[in-house]
Amino acid sequence: MKFSIITLGCKVNAYESQYYAGQLEELGYEQVSPDQACDICIINTCTVTNTAASKSRQKIHYAKRMNPNALCVVVGCFVQFASEDERKALDADLVIGAKQKNELVNLIQKALKDHEKIDVVNEVTQFKDFEAMPVHCFESMHRAFLKVQDGCNQFCSYCAIPFARGRERSLNHEQVIQIAKDLCDKGHTEIVLTGIHTGRYDDGEYDLAKLMKALLENTPDSVYYRISSIEITEVSDALIALMKENPRMCHHLHIPVQSACNETLRRMNRPYTIEEFKEKIKYIRSCI
Template sequence: MRFSITTLGCKVNSYESNYYKEQLEKHGHQLVESTDPCDVCIINTCTVTNTAAAKSRQKIHSLKKSHPNALIVVVGCYVQHANQTERENLDVDLIIGANHKNELVQRIEELLKEHVRKDLVEDIRNFTSFEEMPIHVYESKHRAFLKIEDGCNQFCSYCAIPYARGRQRSLSKEKVIEIAQSLSDKGHYEIVLTGIHTGRYQDGDTTLAKLLKELLEKTNERVQYRISSIEITEVDDELIELMKQTTRICHHLHIPIQSGCNETLQRMNR
């Protein structure tokens, strides 16, 4: 089976698309460009804003038109946030929202056999546990990404992410360390910790700073860590002190700032 993956939106979507690629190739399927003939077109969608949702719809319709004989699989934030009528109007073969993503290969293989259209979108309030999607090796031998968190509790006035990905949930500390060790063993010496709200990582009493401390202790001393993005309110003294003590945590923080105006920030619920 030949498949293509089209990814819209954030770095977490890119991470998840890499996971789909790795899993499909493990099952003997072949990745091709979205412009090439293929049996399955996968569209990993975004809905953080109305513009992002519109781009997702446009891409779905475009790929349906250019690949009339392919099965169309739509996954991710846009279809999770869309209502049932909107999803039905897409007229696609398989829809997976914010849950069951780690079943994508199984669901596609079922679709190839049964040719029965399915919509697997569930109520976002049901998602309370972190869905593991580990990537074991990257084509870039140096840098790897490790998704440690998903969801958001912020409910900014302009953003649909809490409704599309659900509330905050984190990968267990033990699993993070296990995956980091595996990536290190395969020669990846820069690991980027990523998530929708990475700075809100929490596993019991383990915060992001405490997780980083354990990662430094339990992985090869050649491995460096980078934080993909973090809110300014989550950069605490413990994290700053840890970064000062070691060069193994990259001395760089990507901090989003929507406005310098307090009144505007209040309207944004920032």
Template sequence: MRISITTLGCKVNAYESNYYAQQLQEHGFKVVNSDEKADLCIINTCTVTNTAASKSRQKIHALKKRNPNALIVVVGCYAQNATREQREELKADLIIGAKYKNQLVSLIQSLIEEHQAKDLVGDISDFTQFEEMPIHVFESKHRAFLKIEDGCNQFCTYCAIPYARGPQRSLRFEQVVSIAKELAQKGHREIVLTGIHTGRYYDQGKTLSDLLKVLLEEVDENVYFRISSIEITEVDDTLIDLMKHHKQLCHHLHIPVQSGCNKTLKRMNRPYTIEEFIARLDQIRKEIPDISISTDVICGFVQESDEEFQTTLKNMERCSFSFMHVFPYSKRNGTKASTMKGEIHGSVVKERVAQLLKLSSQLRYKDMMRFSPLEVLIEKQDPSGVYHGYSSQYHPVQIYSEKSLTGRIHCRWDRIENNVYIVNQKEGCLCD
């Protein structure tokens, strides 16, 4: 049987789709690209905004049209957050929300044998156990991902994720360490710890910092660790100290700020003021001078005035982020923000996004200029022979080399083009 997997949304969804693919292949199914004909189509959905939910529905309908005789399996955040009526309109053969995702293969096997449609979406508050979805090897064998946490308890006013993913829950401490060791033994040279709210990892009294300490002690010293994203309130002194004294903990943190204006942050229900955020950034950089810190920013949130935006713009420059992911605010039904009055006109939001993206490019160039030589993890070689990778500070690198490159290397960059380091062996920039 030919099975396609279509993934929408975040990196956690991408991780889970990778898990589905490996499990299906182990059970003898053939996994094909989503644009190929298939006997069964899996759509891993997103619901972070109304637009994302709409795209999920559109993708489901498009795949049904392209594969009229295929079984349709809808899984993930949109499935969980949709009403029963909305789920019935999808006319899917199997619907799985936030629970039973690690049983997807057995549920598909039952579907094929029984030919009976099922809707397995349950009450989100009942999901208290972390469902293990370990991936034991990644195709590139360079960077691996390890999902250690799921769910969120923060309830920012703009975000539907707590309603779609459920409460915070974490992978067992011993299991994380065991999987990390296995990934290292299979040749992976970087492991990214990921989750919906990774910084809130907690198991048997052990925090994320406790976990990292053990990983640094017990996993091969040639393996580096990276944190996918973390809130400023979760960057504790122990984590800073570990990063300061262990080069294996990549000197990059992605810390979402969302806004640089206290009035906006309060409406968003973010747990800090911009002054507190900046003070903590200054402390992190004092202890780890070569760290790069990137962020997420939402533009045009409900009632964001010109004055509030200008405050955000000024403070984003003050924060000196290495780069910014900039998102226009998009309403999500069911969130507190969706009931607030004062939506910002689309043209205004578009202009604000452009200003922040321009600043992000300037900040990235400035940050990249600080580093030479670079420590780079080679991830792939494209058809033209150019090697691609990322530095420890998570800046992209392109390397033109006549000799074969693999793993982690040191090199000097020749120039920066479009916020990418260019390394040219012929000009003597390669160090090893």
């Protein structure tokens, strides 16, 4: 059987799509591009803004038009945020929200076997635990991604993610270290830590800086680390010191500013002023 995956949105979605592909390929399924004939179409959606939601709808319709007889699987933030009527209107065979994504392959097999539509969308208030979705090998043998965090508590006024992915939760640090070791064993030489709110990593014992220190201590000296998008308020002194002291921490930070207008930042519910942002950037550059 052949499958295709259309991925919208952030690096976390791209990571999760890689996980779905790996799980299906382990069972003997073959991945093809979205414009080819296939038996299963997976659309990994986004809803961070109205534009993202509109693109998700367009890609769902495109997939159904390209392969009208294929099993249509819609997963992710867009369907989590959509109403029950909106989900029914998509006429998808399998709908999975922000929970039970790690059961996607089992649910696909069930849908193929039973020939019945399945809707698995739970209330975000039920999202208590981090669902591990480890990817142990990436096509690029140089760079690998490791999802360590999910969810968001920020509630920026323009963003639907807290309602689509639920509250913050993190992968246990011991599991993070083990997955990193597996990636090293596969030959990857750079690991990028990623999440919806990566800087808020907290498993109850380790924060992001402590996690990074443990990763550096438990993996070979030939492996480097990078952090995906992080908020300015979460670039801690401990993290900066680690980047300064350890050459295996890439001197790279992707920090969103959103606006250079304090009134706009206030309306956005962003937790900083432009002056605070600039001062922190100046401090980081003075250290690194």
